[in-house]
Amino acid sequence: MKTHGQLIITDLLLYIIIITLITGIIIGFTYNINEKQSNTLNHHEIDTIAQNTINTLTMNTGTPTNWQDKNTDNIIIGLKHDENHSKLSYTKIEKLKKNPQLIQQLIPNNLNYELTLENSTHTIILAKNTPDLNKTNIYVKSKPV
Numbered sequence: 001m002k003t004h005g006q007l008i009i010t011d012l013l014l015y016i017i018i019i020t021l022i023t024g025i026i027i028g029f030t031y032n033i034n035e036k037q038s039n040t041l042n043h044h045e046i047d048t049i050a051q052n053t054i055n056t057l058t059m060n061t062g063t064p065t066n067w068q069d070k071n072t073d074n075i076i077i078g079l080k081h082d083e084n085h086s087k088l089s090y091t092k093i094e095k096l097k098k099n100p101q102l103i104q105q106l107i108p109n110n111l112n113y114e115l116t117l118e119n120s121t122h123t124i125i126l127a128k129n130t131p132d133l134n135k136t137n138i139y140v141k142s143k144p145v
Contacts, residue, residue, distance in 0.1 A: 046111065050141045053106045057115075058088065058143050068095035077102050093117065093126065100127030 062078030064070065068091050077096060081089040096102055103126070107113050114128040 046139055049107065049111065050113075050139050053103075053115075054141045054143050056106055058086075061089075062092070068092045075102075076105070088117075093124070097124065097126050103127040104129075 057077065057079045059080060060076075060078035061080045061082060062068075063076040065082070067075040067077060068089070077092070079088045079092045079096065081087045081092075103113075103115060107129070109129070112130045114130060115126045117124045117126060
């Protein structure tokens with residue numbers, strides 16, 4: 001009679017261990033799937049911010065159109081020379097280079113970024129915010145103008 005009770009308790013403990021392992025595996029897989037979905041959404045959000053920033057800078061003249069000559073706080077930056085051409089304005093580029101805080105209205109403070117202009121011979125860094133030196137995800141957006 002004692003052995004029958006011991007067998008039932010042993011079987012019960014074995015079943016509890018098996019159920020605990022299965023539950024742990026299911027929770028682990030669920031966490032992994034949620035983490036991947038969260039990372040995918042985060043990457044998509046950052047990619048959208050980068051694309052919107054480059055489009056805003058290169059496809060509009062800013063508000064007001066001569067914002068580089070004004071010292072007001074209510075401006076929207078844009079580097080396009082005028083609405084009729086796709087050229088960028090050198091004076092607007094210089095103003096942004098001297099005042100890199102202007103880019104903060106387009107890019108959230110919690111993101112690392114470096115805004116550069118390149119041609120075949122020169123690279124100009126306009127603005128950057130890179131306090132985190134351990135860069136794990138780097139997004140590069142290019143747009144010919």
